[in-house]
Amino acid sequence: MDGWIKLHRQIKDHWLWRSDNRLKWWIDILLSVSYTDSKVLIKGTLIECKRGQSIRSLDSWARDWNVSKGSVRDFFKLLQSDQMITLESLVFTTRITVCKYDDYQMELNGEKTEKKRKVNAKDTQALPIKEREEEQECKEGIEYLMPIEDKNWKTDFEFYKSELRKVYKELISDALFILEQEKFNPNVDIKLSIEKACTNFWATEAGWNKKKKSRPCPKNIDWKSTLTNAISMNKVYKNTIKVKQLSSQQDLSVMNYNEKP
Numbered sequence: 001m002d003g004w005i006k007l008h009r010q011i012k013d014h015w016l017w018r019s020d021n022r023l024k025w026w027i028d029i030l031l032s033v034s035y036t037d038s039k040v041l042i043k044g045t046l047i048e049c050k051r052g053q054s055i056r057s058l059d060s061w062a063r064d065w066n067v068s069k070g071s072v073r074d075f076f077k078l079l080q081s082d083q084m085i086t087l088e089s090l091v092f093t094t095r096i097t098v099c100k101y102d103d104y105q106m107e108l109n110g111e112k113t114e115k116k117r118k119v120n121a122k123d124t125q126a127l128p129i130k131e132r133e134e135e136q137e138c139k140e141g142i143e144y145l146m147p148i149e150d151k152n153w154k155t156d157f158e159f160y161k162s163e164l165r166k167v168y169k170e171l172i173s174d175a176l177f178i179l180e181q182e183k184f185n186p187n188v189d190i191k192l193s194i195e196k197a198c199t200n201f202w203a204t205e206a207g208w209n210k211k212k213k214s215r216p217c218p219k220n221i222d223w224k225s226t227l228t229n230a231i232s233m234n235k236v237y238k239n240t241i242k243v244k245q246l247s248s249q250q251d252l253s254v255m256n257y258n259e260k261p
Helices: 009-013 020-032 058-065 069-081 110-125 129-140 157-172 175-184 190-202 205-212 223-233 238-258
Strands: 038-042 045-049 053-056 085-090 093-098
Touching (some): 020 053, 020 069, 020 093, 045 053, 157 190, 157 205, 157 223, 190 205, 190 223
Antiparallel strands (some): 038 045, 085 093
16 A cells, blocks of 8 residues: 555564665665556656556665665665565666565455454454464564565675584584595695685685675585685695794794803
């Protein structure tokens, strides 16, 4: 229906909740899209705008939100990657379609609604107080602003790092894996090489962004293959460690030798 949207308390579990701006922008999109099929006149051209769609330029969104056009584009791409909207570039403008719009704004026939209300009222009166309360709690969870999906590595950096950390611990604890990689990489400290790859790149936002730009973008990251391949680019040699230790001891010996009594 026009004039309102549904907001469920589960919105607090969604990744949009972590950013005041993104949450505000998303709600603005829901309030701005058309709730009925219509047509929009853009520079002398009639463009069809269906229910759940918006026909506006990126500049218009940027002006409303007081941000750059690039920020709007990045936000829309993020929503699109999470299958919350679809984007379509048109001449002079952009068409946004909110996915599953009826989940956010369900429209019911007035007579059916009234009939259902009367039936529910009659059934509710026949229930004991405790059962009525339980039924009400269930009904409160039916309507929601957006489908609440599990966190995933594409939208949550902490989730991304937790998956990496889990596989990292498994690999450095796998004796057979370490022996196999030592055979392929003689004189290389496998554990330190993997740690270096994680610390210097894969556990950083740069590594996260690189994974997100992969094409096709995988649903799940094969961290074992990623870290195995990273060994050759992040080799830490065992002799290097010994040489550094020996060098430090020699420096100390020289210092002691040159000391005057």
